[in-house]
Amino acid sequence: MMALAGSAVGLGNLWRFPYLVGQNGGAAFIFIYLLCVIFLCLPMMFSEFIVGRRSQSDAVTAFQKLAPGTKFHLVGLMGVIASFLIVSFYCVVGGWGVKYFMDACLLRFSSEAAAGTAESYTSFISGAVPPIVYLFIFLALNAVVVFLGVKKGIESFSKVMMPILFLLMVVIAVRSLTLPGASAGLEYLFKADFSKVTSKTVVAAMGQAFFSLSLGVGTIITYASYVDKNENILRCSSVAALSDTVFALIAGCAIIPAVFAFGLSPNEGPGLLFVTLPYIFSNMPFGGLAAILFFLALILAALTSSISLLEVVISYVSQHFKVNRTIVVACSFVCVMALGSLCSLSLGAAPGIRLFGKSLFDLFDYISANILMTGGSILITVFVGWKLGKKTIMEELTNRGSIKVPDWVLNVICFVIRYVAPLAVLVIVLFQ
Ligand code: PHE
Numbered sequence: 323m324m325a326l327a328g329s330a331v332g333l334g335n336l337w338r339f340p341y342l343v344g345q346n347g348g349a350a351f352i353f354i355y356l357l358c359v360i361f362l363c364l365p366m367m368f369s370e371f372i373v374g375r376r377s378q379s380d381a382v383t384a385f386q387k388l389a390p391g392t393k394f395h396l397v398g399l400m401g402v403i404a405s406f407l408i409v410s411f412y413c414v415v416g417g418w419g420v421k422y423f424m425d426a427c428l429l430r431f432s433s434e435a436a437a438g439t440a441e442s443y444t445s446f447i448s449g450a451v452p453p454i455v456y457l458f459i460f461l462a463l464n465a466v467v468v469f470l471g472v473k474k475g476i477e478s479f480s481k482v483m484m485p486i487l488f489l490l491m492v493v494i495a496v497r498s499l500t501l502p503g504a505s506a507g508l509e510y511l512f513k514a515d516f517s518k519v520t521s522k523t524v525v526a527a528m529g530q531a532f533f534s535l536s537l538g539v540g541t542i543i544t545y546a547s548y549v550d551k552n553e554n555i556l557r558c559s560s561v562a563a564l565s566d567t568v569f570a571l572i573a574g575c576a577i578i579p580a581v582f583a584f585g586l587s588p589n590e591g592p593g594l595l596f597v598t599l600p601y602i603f604s605n606m607p608f609g610g611l612a613a614i615l616f617f618l619a620l621i622l623a624a625l626t627s628s629i630s631l632l633e634v635v636i637s638y639v640s641q642h643f644k645v646n647r648t649i650v651v652a653c654s655f656v657c658v659m660a661l662g663s664l665c666s667l668s669l670g671a672a673p674g675i676r677l678f679g680k681s682l683f684d685l686f687d688y689i690s691a692n693i694l695m696t697g698g699s700i701l702i703t704v705f706v707g708w709k710l711g712k713k714t715i716m717e718e719l720t721n722r723g724s725i726k727v728p729d730w731v732l733n734v735i736c737f738v739i740r741y742v743a744p745l746a747v748l749v750i751v752l753f754q
């Protein structure tokens with residue numbers, strides 16, 4: 323449960339959620355986001371959980387076991403590819419987190435950062451060597467955890483780090499909320515202005531909910547495959563989804579009120595974290611300590627997510643092709659390092675690395691959140707709703723009748739998995 327929550331809580335909550343809230347009108351966005359989580363994402367999470375736990379296999383073999391002779395395993399393969407693409411650009415941002423954490427520890431935010439201009443951030447991320455060195459450090463941390471294995475590495479790490487992460491974020495939120503002028507930020511976060519809602523807001527909220535809950539790319543299938551048959555799927559998934567949502571809201575409270583307290587605007591885009599925050603930290607009382615805690619939290623959050631992405635690839639290759647886990651970890655390290663370096667270089671040092679008019683970094687981000695994750699989730703719910711069917715869903719959600727769940731709840735979940743979730747997502751995507 324902690325590992326699943328760790329996969330969900332990540333850069334999506336810290337890096338994407340606050341700026342999407344900022345760009346899409348604050349509370350109205352949050353409201354739509356919550357609706358997406360409850361009515362679309364949660365049933366999708368149950369579906370992935372069912373596939374993983376029932377098959378006890380990696381994301382591709384799972385479909386082959388549950389529906390032999392069909393093409394559904396391609397959905398799993400798509401997930402493995404998506405995880406690989408996401409982890410490549412994700413670790414680049416994780417590396418930026420390492421750099422900012424080290425700067426914060428050495429009390430060394432540059433004078434441009436302290437003055438709130440974007441120059442040092444843009445020159446860092448578009449540089450050739452430094453971001454790749456930090457990528458290496460971040461990826462090495464990942465490799466150590468996944469090398470130790472599922473139980474000793476991923477599970478133990480998540481169990482210890484997740485409570486620490488929450489605690490860190492609460493401390494920073496309290497600091498931010500007690501700054502003079504912070505109440506304007508709170509109002510922005512929680513007072514809805516529906517006049518700003520457009521179809522784009524809905525698409526952005528849904529894409530963010532998918533990304534934040536790690537849906538559609540096989541992470542949940544993979545983690546669920548290690549889970550005991552007696553585990554309660556409804557409880558596990560709900561706790562993970564709730565932790566993720568609460569964490570996103572706490573992160574919002576840590577970031578947006580501070581932005582308002584300094585008279586800045588919250589719609590800065592991705593630079594919010596690496597430009598606006600260093601400025602705020604450099605200029606507020608106890609800001610040095612807040613900066614260290616914040617970037618430590620960022621690294622932990624990113625790590626528990628990137629290991630879940632790596633595990634999708636590692637469990638597939640090691641189980642499906644029966645290759646020794648250590649060899650697979652080493653090869654994945656080299657491959658992610660290579661693709662991650664290309665992503666990083668595409669941000670400036672080698673601007674020629676572009677496809678379809680976007681840098682490789684932006685392209686991977688775009689394809690994963692907007693196409694692979696949504697596509698994967700629709701296909702997985704169709705698989706569970708129609709191929710496995712209602713009886714199997716009921717059997718899995720109640721552990722063959724041993725957990726009491728009211729019939730109407732089960733019926734609603736089945737109805738959403740079969741009809742509402744795939745259709746709603748399809749309509750929203752087509753509308754976009
Ligand atoms: N949910 C993670 C985050 O919010 C990202 C992620 C996506 C992790 C897909 C695993 C799978 O940062």
